[in-house]
Amino acid sequence: MHRTLISAFVTGLLFGIGLLVSGMANPEKVLGFLDLFGNWDPSLAFVMGGAIAVGLVAFRLAGQRRQSLLGEPLRLPARRDIDTRLMLGSLGFGVGWGLVGFCPGPALVALGAGELKAVLFVAAMVVGMGLFELLERRGGSGAIATGATHKVDN
Amino acid sequence: MSIDWTAFTPWSALLGGILIGLAAAIFVLLNGRIAGISGILGGLLRPASGDVVWRVAFLAGLILAPLAWLVLADLPPIRIEAGYPLVIVAGLLVGISTRYGSGCTSGHGVCGLSRLSPRSLAATLAFMATGFATVFVMRHLLGG
Numbered sequence: 001m002h003r004t005l006i007s008a009f010v011t012g013l014l015f016g017i018g019l020l021v022s023g024m025a026n027p028e029k030v031l032g033f034l035d036l037f038g039n040w041d042p043s044l045a046f047v048m049g050g051a052i053a054v055g056l057v058a059f060r061l062a063g064q065r066r067q068s069l070l071g072e073p074l075r076l077p078a079r080r081d082i083d084t085r086l087m088l089g090s091l092g093f094g095v096g097w098g099l100v101g102f103c104p105g106p107a108l109v110a111l112g113a114g115e116l117k118a119v120l121f122v123a124a125m126v127v128g129m130g131l132f133e134l135l136e137r138r139g140g141s142g143a144i145a146t147g148a149t150h151k152v153d154n
Numbered sequence: 155m156s157i158d159w160t161a162f163t164p165w166s167a168l169l170g171g172i173l174i175g176l177a178a179a180i181f182v183l184l185n186g187r188i189a190g191i192s193g194i195l196g197g198l199l200r201p202a203s204g205d206v207v208w209r210v211a212f213l214a215g216l217i218l219a220p221l222a223w224l225v226l227a228d229l230p231p232i233r234i235e236a237g238y239p240l241v242i243v244a245g246l247l248v249g250i251s252t253r254y255g256s257g258c259t260s261g262h263g264v265c266g267l268s269r270l271s272p273r274s275l276a277a278t279l280a281f282m283a284t285g286f287a288t289v290f291v292m293r294h295l296l297g298g
Binding site: 003004005006007008009010011012013014015016017018019020021022023024025026027028029031032034035036037038039040041042043044045046047048049050051052053054055056057058059061062063067068069070072073074075076077079080081082085086087088089090091092093094095096097098099100101102103104105107108109110111112113114115117118120121122123124125126127128129130131132133 | 155156157158161162163164166167168169170171172173174175176177178179180181182183184185186187188189191192195196199200207208209211212213214215216217218219220221222223229230231232233234235236238240241242243244245246247248249250251252253254255256257258259260262263264265266267268269270271272273276277278280281282283284285286287288289290292293294
């Protein structure tokens, strides 16, 4: 139990340092990448490339195991269908991302750096996530009752 | 399109990306979980016993990263051009949409593509497309 908490903390820390090193905690730089039709900064593609190169190996190794090295069950998403929720959600996320240059990880890192606008962004983001929960509960899709479908969220 | 060679930082981008990949690797190999930030944060709004503390530990690490960084060096610049109203609108949109779409840049873009997940590929193409489109509209149509 404690070891998984330490590794969770270290993962968050390393992720945040990676975002700082790569420049992706800076919305100006992210927008430089998203400005494909202007003066384009390809850096974000290199960040993704570096991360995925390592990730490919890691997930391949993980996929061959019955449980994690700390004895935890592997909680990997199993769904492969591409549904409307996935697509509309992702399309909407891209709009929000492009408006300011923040996605959730960098916003939390910038919050930790004491940026007031990042604090506001994160507060609004949590409200947005809360709205999702409310709408889900109203919708009564049954997903909430078990929580099973969301254990494997990305 | 022209490449902004003064802004382009391939080496630090690659190094930072490798660190992010290592973080995702540690998480799946030790904890058996996907390092997806929106899912980890959003899951806190649906608290279940035994499912809260690890999320807090992860988020604490992420938020404390700048502080750890400050021990060794000055923080790199963080420039947020957007005004407050836009920041709030974007935050709301990112919050609700990443939950509907089951992930963001980390969960779909990094972990999902690393898992060769078709859902994550579709999601990543979708948010990249609207990200590009939004910046095009904001900078080149509205911004002049």
